[in-house]
Amino acid sequence: MSPLSPLPLHVPRLLRRALRSALRSALRSAPTVAALLLLSGCQSCRPQLPSSDDADTRVDTSPPPDSGDSADSADSGDTSPPLPPRCDHMEVESNNSLDLSEPITMEEWWCGGFAGDGALGDTEFLNFSPLQTGWLSVAVEASSRGSLADAQILLSDDNGHAVFVYDGVSSGAASSDPSMVVPADQLGNYTVVVAETGYLTGEGYDWAFMASLVKPPVVWDFQETEDNDSSAEANAFELGEVVFGKMDRTADRDWYRVVVPDGLQSVHFNVEAYGSGSPANIQITVYDAATGARKFASYHGVIDYDLDPDYEQKVTAATEWTVLVEDEFDSGSAFNWYTLKIVGVPAE
Ligand SMILES: [Ca+2]
Ligand SMILES: [Ca+2]
């Protein structure tokens, strides 16, 4: 394999799509997975956290911790005790390819280091098999343990579904340590590739990883019904309900239709996804069902790191809306889930 450099900061959207498409093919071709992981170093593929200019001034918008410096957690007001730096097992090199992937046990911390001459970085291929379907948590602790490493992970299953995660939400705040909580709908083997985002190596570039089965992070009333890719195919939605859906594939579009009755002062839209461990970066756009006119869109919540739309729209009369749910980067996979709740707020 020839050395590959991380992509420049501004990788065109089409190239990112091509990369994701190539990734699916590559998962069937083990030797190229590491190459694609290296290619994935494009920083612009990260979800763009909302600007602090947009932040709600009623809440604390101080920068979230991302350096792993213990002083940061004190600054953030997080008073929870730090997790002990637990390591149940150490990685066994070489584990740098799918063929050399290291079987690991779930519910235990596996630790290692990004080592090597720095030319290619060091990748860690780990695999595990849940005993039951459900919800899967995969998490890296690196900077939060004082490591110099900015880790990223690629999660894939036997069916070629795969997703990159660069960052996560930990203890209610943004973290540079990647993590996700995703549906594991099928039994089988899951592979995680852990790598340093800049392919940096050396002493102090350590990581810890754990995969575990967890409780569902959300509740819902009904699941989306595909195909719902156009407003004409929109799923009916009753105010007060919660729908569970997935960005099942690249550029998935999920449409819903909701009747807004008289007697409301507003309608509240709330998405749960990234903040509860989904790799999806959801945006919603609401249209007048009769005219197709765009009413408003919401891209994120009220605090800096919250990528999940949260928006309250005033209403003055009965109406009917269609709601489009999509991923800001058109990312999609079996892991990219969301819930959407739409609630009517009665007039006083
Ligand atoms: Ca290693
Ligand atoms: Ca390795």
Ligand SMILES: [Ca+2]
């Ligand atoms: Ca969908």
Ligand SMILES: [Ca+2]
């Ligand atoms: Ca759809």
